[in-house]
Amino acid sequence: MTDTLTGICLQSCYSKGSVHIEQVHFSNFVMDCILPININIGPNAQFEEDAVIQDISLSRFRVTAFAGSQIIGRTGLPVRRVHLSSFDWCVRGGTANCELRDHKPEVFPVDGFKAFAGQPGLPAALYGVELEDCVFDDIRLRWEQPSAVWRDGFYFEACRGLDFHNLVLHRPHPDHGAALRLCAVENVWALGCRNTGEDGFLEIEHCARP
Numbered sequence: 303m304t305d306t307l308t309g310i311c312l313q314s315c316y317s318k319g320s321v322h323i324e325q326v327h328f329s330n331f332v333m334d335c336i337l338p339i340n341i342n343i344g345p346n347a348q349f350e351e352d353a354v355i356q357d358i359s360l361s362r363f364r365v366t367a368f369a370g371s372q373i374i375g376r377t378g379l380p381v382r383r384v385h386l387s388s389f390d391w392c393v394r395g396g397t398a399n400c401e402l403r404d405h406k407p408e409v410f411p412v413d414g415f416k417a418f419a420g421q422p423g424l425p426a427a428l429y430g431v432e433l434e435d436c437v438f439d440d441i442r443l444r445w446e447q448p449s450a451v452w453r454d455g456f457y458f459e460a461c462r463g464l465d466f467h468n469l470v471l472h473r474p475h476p477d478h479g480a481a482l483r484l485c486a487v488e489n490v491w492a493l494g495c496r497n498t499g500e501d502g503f504l505e506i507e508h509c510a511r512p
Contacts, residue, residue, distance in 0.1 A: 306335035310360070313412045314353040315344025322354040329361045338363075338391075339371035339428075340414035343379050356382035365391045369417035370424030374410040375432030380462070387439040393474070396449035397423040403453055417451070426457035426483070435463040441470070443481075448474040454505075459485040466492040472499030480505035 303309055309331070312323050339360070347353035355375070363386075375381040401422035402415065410431070417423025427443055430436070443455050452474035458464060464487060471481035481497050484490060485507040497503035 303331065303333045303335055306333065307337065307416065308340055308414060309333045309335045309338040309365075311340045311413070312355060312358065313340075313342050313344055314355050315347040315412075320344070320347055320352040324354060324357045326357070327359045331360075331362070332364045334366045336367070336416050336418055337369045337371060337414045338365045338367045339373070341373040341381060341384065342410060342412045342414070343375045343381060344412050345376075345409050347376055347379050353379055358383070359385040359387070361385075361387045363389045363391070365389060367391070367393050367427065368395055369397065369415060370426050371428050372410055372414055372424060373428070373430045373433060373436075375434075377432060377460075380432045380434040381436075382434045384433065384436045385439070386437070386441060389441040391427060391441060392444045392446060393427050393448065393452070394446040396451045397421060398449055398451065399423065400425075400451050403451055423451045425451055425453035426455060427452075428456045430456075430458040431460055433458065433461040433464065436461070437465045437467070438469065439465075439467040441468075443471045445472075445474045453479040454483040455481040457483045457485070458487055460487070462488045464490045466490070466495055468493070469495040470498055471495070471503070472497055473502045476500065483507070
């Protein structure tokens with residue numbers, strides 16, 4: 303994928319209708335795009351039987367990105383069993399619009415925050431909300447001339463059951479943020495992870511969605 307707006311986009315509830323998306327597997331991708339991954343239950347989902355995203359795997363990816371990826375469930379409708387493995391992930395540049403850096407979005411658009419032409423962008427390379435039993439394995443994250451919008455490497459909020467294996471991360475700026483930020487999460491396992499920066503690898507917060 304070259305000069306692409308969005309790389310992989312899975313949307314269960316784009317408008318009034320809902321679908322089940324499950325048992326989908328991607329491997330061996332090279333991406334040069336604005337927003338690499340957008341997985342979103344959708345703001346119009348209401349009940350568990352209406353919208354499901356589960357059992358999704360992405361493996362052996364080489365990614366160059368401009369905006370933060372998102373994996374977004376809803377309260378009572380989590381995205382389940384997503385597995386990202388063997389990623390070489392480079393974030394280059396980024397938007398100058400820092401609207402979402404200190405104010406978390408209440409609604410995540412189904413087409414993602416593409417953060418170009420002055421639009422706001424998510425402050426982390428990967429932003430996950432309302433996830434359950436997800437695995438992130440063998441991921442190396444690099445930054446090239448990061449803009450002011452970036453705060454953290456990866457950010458996860460209101461998630462249950464996260465496994466982090468062999469992550470190589472560092473925060474985008476040396477004086478603030480975290481390589482991995484966890485907010486209101488339960489049952490987290492981390493093994494073999496390391497920070498390529500001097501400090502600021504992990505921050506854990508207690509917070510609630512607006």
